[in-house]
Amino acid sequence: MLKSCSVNFFKNGTNKILFRAASKDVVKSAESHMKAQTASQTLPGAYTLGNDLRVACFTNDSEISSTAIHVEAGTRNETSETNGVSNLIARLAGKGTSSSKFEDMQMKLSKLGASLDVNVTRETTSFVVTGFSKDALQHAEIVSDVVKNSVFDENAIMKERDAILTDIERNLDNLPQITMDYLYSVAFEGTPMSNPLTGSTSNVESLARKDIMQFIKHNYKAPRMILTTVGGQVDLDKLADAAEKNLGDVSADFEHATGYPQPCRFTAMEVQHRDDDLPLAHVAMGFNGCSYNSPDRIPLMLLAEIMGAHDKSHGGLAQGLNKMGAVTQNPETGLYSIRPFAHFYSDCGLFGTHYVADADNLYDTGLYICHFLRDQCLNMIDSSLARAKRSLKRKLIEDMYSLPALQGKMAQDIFFGPGRPVSLEETVSELESLSVDQVQDVGVEYIRDQEFARAAYGPTEGVFDYNQSMDALRGLRW
Structure with missing residues (x-):
């Protein structure tokens, strides 16, 4: 079903921008927004x-x-x-x-x-x-x-x-x-x-x-x-x-009925900006994620780590343990790079991946990525989760030495999290407690058989069909 909407983006010559929406808007229940504490409360830390x-x-x-x-x-x-x-x-x-x-x-x-x-x-x-x-x-x-x-x-x-x-x-x-x-x-x-x-x-x-x-x-x-x-x-x-x-003299009074924006909805929809003059196509695929304060945030971060960020220029890992890395760095494949993302906000989120491939391999690349995501929901192995935990812990520890990263985390913890700074030990403890079954359950809820949003830019004619993507994510049900 085609659905039109206006987007303020650059259009050049005969480039085409195509929109397609799923049959419905996908709306998850938004977690309650963390409001400011009352004056009588002192937050820990x-x-x-x-x-x-x-x-x-x-x-x-x-x-x-x-x-x-x-x-x-x-x-x-x-x-x-x-x-x-x-x-x-x-x-x-x-x-x-x-x-x-x-x-x-x-x-x-x-x-x-x-x-x-x-x-x-x-x-x-x-x-x-x-x-x-x-x-x-x-x-x-x-x-x-x-x-x-x-x-x-x-x-x-x-x-x-x-x-x-x-x-x-x-x-x-x-x-x-x-x-x-x-x-x-x-x-x-x-x-x-x-x-x-x-x-x-x-x-x-x-x-x-x-x-x-x-x-x-x-x-x-x-x-x-x-x-x-x-x-x-x-x-x-x-x-x-x-x-x-x-x-101390900054006002606390809002002139509007509420000082916070309305809950944000997610829409399963697709946009393609076709430009055949470009050598490679950029494709971003995003699923309806969770809020920053959701218990599903850490499992989604682990799912992103399991996929990993890979680029053909890395080299040397085509026979490595990570299947996505092996495919990306194989010189015979048309997948040039892939990078997962997991963005979390006050009452919504976006989880997915951005990848770059040549026009002749877009279809096969999209099919492989959907199969990879489905496998993490159904057939995750212990060693993959263990490596993802080590990788995520390393990044969390590195952030402890970055002033901008610490500032950003503190703001999110207080604005959108429990209302206080969360220690590294708490996060690592929660991360280590997760089992394969728990992470798979989160993957099933947010990825398998779920409608998604997608954007493609470049020679997009061979982009993997949306309905076929849904079938690949769904797999067989018994």
Whole structure:
């Protein structure tokens, strides 16, 4: 069944963009969204101020630390008219506040040996100052000033708008990113989650200062903010005092009936952007995943590890233990690379894989991947799960040495998880307790015989048929 929808993506010459939707929208029950704790509650490892703003820190022996304010506002909080405003705010952060000019702020950061970075995701915006841990409280003061008092000068807005438009044009050559944007546009069709992080060209050109100020007024509220410090020996009590001093006056009142977006639905749908001039096709296949706080999150991460990320350029593993790696690195196959993904949000998720193959082998590649996924649901072996556990633990441990990764995890734990920082030991304990049967059960629920969203870019004529993909995922039932 064909279904039309509009997507703000680049079209070139005779390239064709084809849409096809499944016969129904697939909607899973969304887990309840984690709301801010009341003022009387103190979270383990964190504080909650009187205005419901939360404070948390992770300490170690490092001389470097990062201090951040995470705001639970991103692309999902934008409308179709204001898509891209979060990214514009991020680009303008640090360009001057009501109490400090741009040059003065740069000089202050330079004297402290610190830097300011802002990261935007679909559900959060993080303002991060990184420098020596002994200056963490000063970092908290600087980042608070940026979040509360940025002036958003008209000239700066015009310059950043032009820079974003240049980035959008440059990213037209980033085929993996374009393919994933296509996937999100159909997997979450009709919701803000379907919009690209940078916004469309027309939106960016029309965004004005009033749009920025209105977005901040509606979304930058204390219950949706966390002040966190990662690294060094920062005292949590002192950090809480600094938060009270610098952020205690941030409003906790929402003007809307609810301060949170509506639950996000998943739609099983397909989009193909055909361009036969490209040598390889990029295909992204996404299943309806789970929320960040779901008990199924770790099993889905393990399923992604079992598949693994492989590329023909890796070489040397064609006779290895991982079947997907052996197929990818075999010079006689047309599969050039494959990379699984498992994205988790407040009440939804997207699990799947992105792969690159030549036009002549797209059909066989799609068939093999569907069979591989089905086998993990029905015939997983102990050694595969053991290797996946080791691989995932290694990545979790590596993240403990990455300040950005720790900041992102802390924000997700508090916003979308149990409401407190979750230790590595807790995660590893949960991971180790999972058996083959438990992981297979999760695979059956989310993958086997489940409708999915798919996006393809390039010479897409040979893409494995959607209905045949469903049959390959289903297999025989007795």
